[in-house]
Amino acid sequence: MSVSVSVSVSVSQAHLRAAAPAALPSPRRPPARGGIAAAAGVLGELLITFGVLVLLFAVYELKVTDYQAAGSQHRLQRQLTQAWNQPATPATAPDGELLGVAAPPPIRDGQGIAVIRIPRFGASYHWVVVEGVSTADLQLGPGHYPGTALPGQLGNTVISGHRTTYGHPFWDADTLRVGDSIHLQVRDRVYRYRVTGSHTVDPGNIAVAYPVPGRPGVQPASRLLTLTTCTPRFSAAQRLVITAELTTGDVLPAPAGAR
Numbered sequence: 629m630s631v632s633v634s635v636s637v638s639v640s641q642a643h644l645r646a647a648a649p650a651a652l653p654s655p656r657r658p659p660a661r662g663g664i665a666a667a668a669g670v671l672g673e674l675l676i677t678f679g680v681l682v683l684l685f686a687v688y689e690l691k692v693t694d695y696q697a698a699g700s701q702h703r704l705q706r707q708l709t710q711a712w713n714q715p716a717t718p719a720t721a722p723d724g725e726l727l728g729v730a731a732p733p734p735i736r737d738g739q740g741i742a743v744i745r746i747p748r749f750g751a752s753y754h755w756v757v758v759e760g761v762s763t764a765d766l767q768l769g770p771g772h773y774p775g776t777a778l779p780g781q782l783g784n785t786v787i788s789g790h791r792t793t794y795g796h797p798f799w800d801a802d803t804l805r806v807g808d809s810i811h812l813q814v815r816d817r818v819y820r821y822r823v824t825g826s827h828t829v830d831p832g833n834i835a836v837a838y839p840v841p842g843r844p845g846v847q848p849a850s851r852l853l854t855l856t857t858c859t860p861r862f863s864a865a866q867r868l869v870i871t872a873e874l875t876t877g878d879v880l881p882a883p884a885g886a887r
Contacts, residue, residue, distance in 0.1 A: 693767070697795030700768040704756040708740040708886035712815045735759045741772055742779050743886050744787065744797075745811040748804060755797045756886060757812070761788045770797050773837055779812040780819045780874065783839040783848040791857045791868075798857035801868055802826070810853060810872050811880075818880040821853040821872035828859055828866045836869050850874075 735741055737760035745754045761771040770789035777783030789798040804810075808823040829836060836856065839848040851874035859868035 693793045694795050697767065697769065701756055701795070704740040704758065704768065705743075705886045708743070708756055712886060737762065737774075738765050738768060740769075740886070741814075743813040744770060745813070746804070746808070747811075748808050749800055754887065755789075755795075757787055766790055767794045769795070776837055777839070777848075777851070779814055780817070780851065780879070782851055784837065784841060784852040784854055785812070786837045786854045786856065788856045791859065792862050798855065798868075799861070801855060801857050801870055802859065804870050809878075810855070810870075812853070813882050813886070815882065817882050819851075819874050820878035820880055821851075821874045822878070823870060823872045826868065826870045828868055831864060831867055833867065836867075841871070 737758075739759050740756040741759050742757045743754055744757050747753075755769050757770045757772055758765050758768050759772050759774065761773050765771045766788065770787050772778075773786035773788060776786040779785055790796055791798050791801065804823050804826065806823055806825060810821045810823065812819045812821065835842045835844070836854055838844055838846075840846040841852070841854060853872040853874065855870040855872075856867050858864045859866050
């Protein structure tokens with residue numbers, strides 16, 4: 629009888645152990661949110677700082693440089709007006725004999741040589757054109773490409789200018805249409821060129837500056853004007869080229885001064 633009871637108890641205990649549920653695994657703790665929140669906060673602050681720096685740079689490029697160019701233009705206008713108001717110096721031979729008007733001194737980079745006016749851009753539009761197209765020259769105003777024809781001369785007068793900074797003199801260059809006039813004033817006359825067309829080229833294309841654009845080695849028979857600037861706005865991906873030509877009847881008397 630005792631053996632039967634013992635076996636029965638053992639079987640019952642084994643049955644209970646088998647029926648007992650397995651131990652549940654310990655629940656995994658969710659990752660701490662404090663570190664993620666801190667990282668997100670730092671990232672947000674960096675993005676805000678970067679945005680502020682970009683905004684300040686844009687303000688500098690679009691506004692501060694405009695003020696700088698305006699100051700440079702005011703100085704150039706004053707200097708050019710004073711130079712044009714001076715009587716021409718007569719040339720003399722060693723024995724004192726008058727030979728005529730002396731040749732002007734060599735033109736220096738950054739020196740004002742002409743005034744450009746474009747009626748389509750408004751009655752107040754006028755810029756002193758300086759000699760040279762270096763970074764420093766174009767910060768002063770539109771620049772005459774050295775070695776190309778001077779205003780009114782036979783050949784191709786090439787002038788480059790900024791589209792978006794330093795006063796953006798050629799901001800609206802893409803609005804010029806065939807037949808529009810571009811005036812270049814020198815000391816005693818104004819050359820009125822007429823727009824003949826526009827197109828875009830790669831930045832490295834120098835053929836537009838040839839005496840006969842796109843035709844190296846060909847002698848010019850016309851008086852041409854080429855304006856170049858970056859395109860599209862706020863990009864230097866390409867160059868916008870405006871072409872114009874001067875005819876005999878488009879040489880006018882000059883107004884007083886360089887304003």
